[in-house]
Amino acid sequence: MLVGILQTLRDILKQPALLMGIMAFVGLVALRKPAHKVMTGTLKPILGYIMLGAGADFIVANLDPLGKMIQKGFHITGVVPNNEAIVSVAQKLLGVETMSILVTGLIINLIIARFTKYKYVFLTGHHSFFMACLLSAVLGTSGMKGTELILFGGFILGAWSAISPAIGQKYTLKVTDGDEIAMGHFGSLAYYISAWVGSKVGKPEESTEKMQIPEQWGFLRDSTIATAVTMMIFYVVVALVAGPAYVSTISDGTAPILFALMAGLKFAVGVTIVYNGVRMILGDLIPAFQGIATKVIPNAIPAVDCAVFFTYAPTAVVIGFVSSFIGGVIGMIALGALGGVLIIPGLVPHFFCGATAGIFGNATGGRKGAIVGSFVNGLLITFAPALLLPVLGTLGFQNTTFGDFDFGVLGILFGKASNIAGKGGVILLVALLLVALIVPSFIKTKSNTLNNNIEA
Template structure:
């Protein structure tokens, strides 16, 4: 069990295994097998490294912003709550993950839901959320594992299917699709963008004055955006606090460095995405031919960021400031304060805007990412009592798919 958990925590290993099997099933030459497996493993590792760099900068920004504006409350963090509860519910969650993977492959083989969810680290978090709810209702391990596996395994196949048309509009092919923990936001956001947006005003085609033409470069735009956010927050927080956070480094030097590091992390992650998709898509065809003929791989949303960089940037900002607005609104209506998860705002907010833009242009991007930011705060606030018994104070599950699934399980099984 410990080895299984260790492998699942490193999705790059799962990707390498899928690539290896796919190439072997296609009877590729040994050199092609070694090259493809190594490059897919390397590409996904680059995504992880880039994500780690992004997370480090966003963590520092979150600390500065929270201190500057005195934000206190519950922080949605899947990694944190999993680490705190792994001894309590980790064994059941791991088994749910295993059986969910098997069910996903079976559904892809036997039904029209021919999508295999490869973002397995997200499914691990979802397994923890489902286990926590069922255990909190007093269910035994057998019932918890059966119910959790059936629900999550079905989710892994069905939700990428529901998102397939929207994904195809962005990716421009059916070689792969999106499988992420905020698909609820993407599905609703795409619909709202179509109804209230204007597809002709594509965010990626926004005209920029020649004087600020440097913003056309996504790396420059990303660096300058983080620089502005960090500078404003740092000025309010004070140079002393920032210097202390930076281990004595000069305030302005630290701010400049963090802005460039953030852009570099995103660049590494996007380079990894390109390398990863180049290898995994053809290799997956060999894997699916054996286990689920015709199946399509579902991958992380970072694959979209290079396709619509303007939308991703708009989504991050809108999602983040929507979350900040919720901090001040929620106490007025009796809800607990949820501090915006910066990484979730960046990834899920950016992706929500990309989906909204694909159906409703700039207005759709804003509406979709605003919805995402609201759900990232509202759903954790509503489901917080479901996880109180775990004893993980100050932290809860983050993404809309985890929290909405938890609420549905609780609404159904509280009667039993």
């Protein structure tokens, strides 16, 4: 009975759409809105996130054949980072531990948001689930199990869910021009690094969104058209390299070039669906969060999925994806030269993380920042998975691994600490997290919410 309840709760917490709906509902009730506004204000973020998810699924479905064509055309074999794939494998071994860490982590995140200056409520439930899975694997290798594993894993998850948005909130505010949202995605450190790199190589006023385009190319200002044209060219080139014989095996009988063109067009449609879902989310979630911020958790800020930021710089999305992928290819070649495990550029992490890195790089360094920042992201999400593999225990023997940068950083830190000092190493890092949570409460800052200051 209890296991069934926990599994149901886990399933709810894995759904960002429902988390957003619950938060919107609480906020609207706290604001004492009439029933019909509570209903619409609750449903719109849910529907918007489902729309975002549908668009993301459509993108992923059309990236899959592109990845296969690249591997065939360029004769590449190795490990492909993919969060969903590694988690599906892990659940056969660590299902109960992951579920328990997930629930504990969300509760601790809310407690931290209520009683410290880290006012960020992490709403990207599926990423919380992925991180819970990573922590259950890494902490398990240190010898932790049962209640000890759940409490330590839950604390780490809850603490990082509050701390990671705060680390780069000054950059997030530049991206959103001061909108009251934060980054709730465990690729965040790479995005902040991209923003920092962007500030060193370019100027924010030279934004990708202000690029001068000749009149005859003016149609490229339409983000859907620009994405469609770019991706059709990309798909066709890769299809030609893979060869018509191979493409025919994955095209369900469609002519190879036509298949490539249609896949590029479908990819653009998926991106457009994501944009529309994001607009629906932001239109109702942020006003509803005012209720939570004033009545439940003072000054609370929603930390949301990386795709929510795509609408702030659509051109940087495409530039970021391409530059990150190039960085991934170069990183893979470097790993091969060093004799390491080949990390094949996974198109899903390079699209979502690369696009977001491009947006953050653009916010601080314009076009140059978007290109160089997302290129650095591509290198980061190539080397981090390679270094993560040895600390994953039995999961390290799979042909896939976690793709986004924060998973690599936390996994490597706690894994190495465990290898060096066992449980003691893990406890030391947890103590440092606890200090990081407590100390800011005794420091005077411009904002009641740590780092939520546009002038920072």
